[in-house]
Amino acid sequence: MPEHKIPYLNLHHVNSKLLGPFQELTAQVFQNSNYINGPFCAGFERNFAAYSGTAYCSGVSNGLDALVLSLKALGIGVGDEVIVPAHTYIATWLAVTHVGATIVPVDCELDTYTIDTSLIEEKITANTKCIIAVHLYGQACDMGAIMVIAQRHNLYVVEDNAQAHGAEFKGQKTGSFGHINGTSFYPTKNLGALGDAGAITTNDAALYNKVQHLKNYGAKVKNEHAIIGANNRLDELQAAFLNLKLPLLTAWNDERIGLANQYNSMLSGIEGVILPATNPLCKHVYHIYIIRVDNRDALQQHLAAKGIETLMHYPTPVYRQQAYAHVNIERGTYPNADTVAETCLSLPLYPGLSTADVEYIAGVIKEFTA
Numbered sequence: 001m002p003e004h005k006i007p008y009l010n011l012h013h014v015n016s017k018l019l020g021p022f023q024e025l026t027a028q029v030f031q032n033s034n035y036i037n038g039p040f041c042a043g044f045e046r047n048f049a050a051y052s053g054t055a056y057c058s059g060v061s062n063g064l065d066a067l068v069l070s071l072k073a074l075g076i077g078v079g080d081e082v083i084v085p086a087h088t089y090i091a092t093w094l095a096v097t098h099v100g101a102t103i104v105p106v107d108c109e110l111d112t113y114t115i116d117t118s119l120i121e122e123k124i125t126a127n128t129k130c131i132i133a134v135h136l137y138g139q140a141c142d143m144g145a146i147m148v149i150a151q152r153h154n155l156y157v158v159e160d161n162a163q164a165h166g167a168e169f170k171g172q173k174t175g176s177f178g179h180i181n182g183t184s185f186y187p188t189k190n191l192g193a194l195g196d197a198g199a200i201t202t203n204d205a206a207l208y209n210k211v212q213h214l215k216n217y218g219a220k221v222k223n224e225h226a227i228i229g230a231n232n233r234l235d236e237l238q239a240a241f242l243n244l245k246l247p248l249l250t251a252w253n254d255e256r257i258g259l260a261n262q263y264n265s266m267l268s269g270i271e272g273v274i275l276p277a278t279n280p281l282c283k284h285v286y287h288i289y290i291i292r293v294d295n296r297d298a299l300q301q302h303l304a305a306k307g308i309e310t311l312m313h314y315p316t317p318v319y320r321q322q323a324y325a326h327v328n329i330e331r332g333t334y335p336n337a338d339t340v341a342e343t344c345l346s347l348p349l350y351p352g353l354s355t356a357d358v359e360y361i362a363g364v365i366k367e368f369t370a
């Protein structure tokens with residue numbers, strides 16, 4: 001048995017400290033008996049809009065629904081093409097598929113792992129309607145280049161901000177650049193609920209109102225259903241928990257950044273280990289701390305033998321998932337996405353991880369590569 005036991009993620013660190021307030025909030029929601037679209041939802045929406053620097057926020061059921069609702073609000077559907085990064089979590093692609101639009105993937109950069117903006121324009125056709133900008137692993141993509149391209153070709157921009165709460169591009173928060181933006185508060189995210197939750201953020205009143213109706217059975221007022229909607233509402237209890245956690249997000253992100261800096265300095269200069277690159281225009285909030293090594297599987301096994309749990313984000317590019325076999329993309333079409341999938345390894349990083357833990361993990365990696 002290894003002496004150390006370091007899980008990939010330990011949510012208990014942040015959530016256990018809040019048990020008392022969580023219980024108090026649960027009692028309040030219980031007392032209010034206003035379980036759907038209640039005051040905690042309204043309060044969180046106000047606070048998250050202010051945090052994001054947008055005029056509006058609409059709480060929704062999860063991150064995938066946030067992206068689907070964003071595309072629906074923009075009127076994107078069958079016959080439209082949407083540019084997505086080849087390297088992302090499958091939810092980005094699924095949102096496009098669920099509205100019936102066509103996915104147009106673009107490969108990622110090999111240093112930041114975000115979409116390679118120099119490859120976007122060659123994919124634009126008369127049917128292109130939108131670019132989905134994914135701020136992967138906690139780092140903003142080049143929003144300057146994306147907004148210029150979108151303007152030049154009259155395209156919508158939707159940010160997928162699921163992995164980057166608090167990240168910035170040129171001092172502006174992610175989730176505030178696009179026409180409408182989706183995020184997830186899945187429990188492992190930088191701001192995580194205690195169940196499924198998500199939100200859209202926008203400065204556009206019409207798009208906000210459309211989402212408000214779409215997520216609530218298409219009803220503008222009770223019993224009047226103007227459009228075909230669904231039930232994609234944010235749960236009142238999750239909104240209460242998120243509202244409690246939101247003021248703590250900056251300190252948790254700072255802790256993540258500190259731990260990432262420690263990894264960077266302890267792992268720098270090791271031959272064969274590629275560290276995550278930070279675009280100097282970005283504030284990276286390290287949702288995931290990823291290294292790349294050629295013998296990734298052997299390193300993962302070595303770390304496991306030493307009690308260190310690691311994950312891969314993601315071991316199979318979306319275009320090679322069985323779910324997307326029907327799009328018939330030949331293997332090798334997105335070489336950088338393939339390379340990341342084959343070499344990536346996500347190291348433990350979360351608020352509450354100790355500097356001694358990082359030292360131990362870095363030491364084990366050094367020992368492996370020596």
Ligand SMILES: Cc1ncc(COP(=O)(O)O)c(C=O)c1O
Binds near residue numbers: 062064088134163
């Ligand atoms: C980049 C990205 N987009 C979208 C999602 C979807 O979020 P959810 O799991 O809340 O549906 C996730 C996370 O799961 C994600 O990492």
